Amino acid sequence: MAKYKMILDLDTGIDDALALAYALADQDCDLIGIIGSYGNVLVKQGTQNSLDLLSLLGAGSIPVYEGLSHSSTTSSFAVQPVSARIHGVNGVANLEITHTSTKVASQSGIDFLIDAIHKYKKDLLLVPTGPLTNLAAAIKQDPAITKLIGHVTLMGGALTVPGNVSPVSEANIHQDPEAANEVFQSDIPLTMVGLDVTTRTLLTQHETTIWRNLKTKSGDIYADLVDYYIAAYKETNPHLHGCALHDPLAVAAALEPKLLETVYLNMKVDTQEPYEGRTIGDETRLNLPATTTQVAVNVDVERFVAKFMERLTSLFEKN
Template sequence: MQYYRENKLTITGGKLMSVKKMILDVDTGVDDAMAITYAVADPEVELIGVLSSYGNIDAQRASDNALKVLHLLHADNVPVFIGETDPLDHKYQRIAINAQIHGENGIGDVELTETETSAESQNGVDFLIESAKKYGKDLTVVATGPMTNIAAAIKKDHDAMKMVGNITIMGGALTVPGNVTPVAEANIEQDPVAANEMFTSDLEITMVGLDVTLRTLLTKKETKQWRETNTEAGEKMADIVDFYIDVYDDIYPELGGCSLHDPLAVGVAIDPSFVDYLHMNIMVTTEHDAYYARTIGDKARLNDPETNVNVAVTVDKERYLKVFMDNFLTLFNKLK
């Protein structure tokens, strides 16, 4: 496999393909670490930046975790930016279940090598807007944390964000229950106001929610293959994800593995055919009642002829998992 990032082209399997410029907006927990790895590994992606947010962990530690994961993957050249550190209408406070699921340090309590690289001084929202202006439709943005950075960028420069070619988010639950309340998914629940502002804007959004991520699972059978590469990256990622799998075994034993929430969003941003969609107008309930942070069809726009949210509702999990594993194993073996 040869990478020709400077020419925006990749040769893989004898095929010449264009490379997608991608920004990841993460709150670096375990599945965000897998999302970063997927983006670094996939030959169709040029990861031009990682934007950190709060959520699974606070924004500063999310940034530190992202830097360490990139260092583990020999991708220190990817810049990391810190975006919004609090939701739009309240102060961030880490919820107990995030420490349970992701560990105290956010990455399964696994210690990764410190890197001399630090986060960029430029604000992450400004970097996002600047990149939107520079790359336009050639830019893909994947948000796997709260939607605060996207909402802030829309408010600051709507026209720039309207230029972005692909905005895919991991968040929401339309046809299944939430994972932090009966109706709310975690990323939406962190900042429902921001999520509602994003969904009710005129930007086209692809929503990869619990509807599909709960069906896309990883087990220790797969992480064992990472260990068998005999690489630091393979072994450390297996340690991180095995922690996650063990937690899932305790709190979601019916699933039979850990959900690939965030890396599935990256996969769908690259190859939309992994999932099937409902095309809808979505809103988020922001009132502090039993339906707080619910993602649901927007009654006010029910009869609008145009829709702006592509909601993933079914997934080709076998094909996705094969691509996921091929990408990870190819990358880990390359790092020997």
């Protein structure tokens, strides 16, 4: 039996697709559901992408739930042009992935998350790889969940490096800084896996060639996804010489925290310009013990990339 129950909260673009595959491929993980969010794509596109990828990877029985479609302070959401460029207009490199007939689950993503936390308690891991709107809404609806859940490992933020959508702000946090601040100010146990560490973990066409050589449907599609992503990175981050494994690192670190070097820090998220979306230490809680919030500052790159390739290559061999 798998060691950990996991829920992914995805705005399913390309690195979310890699995170989904990692969760399916890791023997310590029992993926019990996916909650859709907005960000790289609109929420309905993202949930469809998740359903289609689960089907492609032989896991079509895992349910997908719809989360909130816009931030906690707005009434609508539009995809940024840079997101469409990096992930493709449809979030999956403009590929035509076969649509599954499976539909999104009828229960709301927020209610599913709350119910699952009450059911599995400390055995449940949540990995949000988009904005924190859904998690903040769940905490507001049922504050008790912060004491029940095992751990939250989120991809977002930037503590020791600049942001990627402003000098101080990372994209996921910037989508809903108010929600992110509510999560960071709560007592939920969490680890922030930010740009500090994710941009050290890179894939190149050397790795996608390995997948292509498997001659399987999933290997070909995932190679196409990542090659598109690498091409986008050549425009946006040419100094990296590859594409960053943002979201899959959060999944891997949720299952093996020792991949990361972290510091405990009471944090806040600035909600006003010019520092909107900045993830930083909370000066009002500086002298209080920091016991629930950790921030990743380094990563065992070699070990993570090796684990990532071993797991995904094995998964693609079978599908």
